[in-house]
Amino acid sequence: QVQLVESGGGLVQAGDSLTVSCAASGRTFSTAAMAWFRQAPGKDREFVAAIAFSLNGGRTNYADSVKGRFTISRDNDKNTVYLQMNSLNAEDTAVYYCAAVADFTTSMKTQAYDSWGQGTQVTVSS
Numbered sequence: 001q002v003q004l005v006e007s008g009g010g011l012v013q014a015g016d017s018l019t020v021s022c023a024a025s026g027r028t029f030s031t032a033a034m035a036w037f038r039q040a041p042g043k044d045r046e047f048v049a050a051i052a053f054s055l056n057g058g059r060t061n062y063a064d065s066v067k068g069r070f071t072i073s074r075d076n077d078k079n080t081v082y083l084q085m086n087s088l089n090a091e092d093t094a095v096y097y098c099a100a101v102a103d104f105t106t107s108m109k110t111q112a113y114d115s116w117g118q119g120t121q122v123t124v125s126s
Contacts, residue, residue: 002026002100002115009096009120017086022078022098030054030119033105034074034081035113038094038122045097048072048106049083061106065091090126095119 009094022034035050049072050061060072071084081098099113107113 001029002032002102004098004100004115004117006096006098006117006120009122011123011125012088014089014124014126016088016124017084018088019084020096020121020122021084022081022083024081024098024100029100030115031074031080032100032102032115033107033113034072035099035106036072036081036083037072037097037099037110038092039119040060040094045110047110048053048096049062049107050108051081052106059106061108064106085122088124090124093122093124095121097117 003025005023011016031053033052037045038048039045047063051072052059069078069087074081097119098117100112100115
C-alpha cells in the first residue's frame with residue numbers, strides 16, 4: 001500500500017482556482033494509479049479524477065461534472081499527485097480525498113482503490 005497525505009485545501013470564492021496536492025510515501029508510487037474523490041456533507045463519496053501510472057501511458061479520467069475545469073497530474077520524482085481546480089463553484093465544496101492502487105486502472109469506483117488519505121477540505125463561497 002501507499003501512504004497518502006493531502007494538502008492545499010481552503011476557502012475560496014466562486015470562480016477562483018485552487019490546487020490540492022497529495023504526497024505519497026512508499027516505493028510503489030510510480031506504478032500506482034492515483035485518483036481524487038470528494039465527499040460533501042450528507043452525500044456519498046464521488047469520483048473526481050484519476051490518472052494511470054506513467055508506464056501505462058498516464059491516461060486520465062474525469063467525472064463529467066469537472067471535465068474541462070479540473071486537471072489531474074502527477075510528478076513521480078516528487079511522489080505527488082495534483083488536482084488543479086478552475087472555475088470553482090459552490091457545488092465543488094467537499095472534503096477531497098486522494099486514493100491509490102497498484103493496478104492498471106482509472107476506475108471511478110471507490111472499491112477499486114486500497115489506499116486513502118485523510119482528506120482536505122475545499123469550501124467555495126458563492
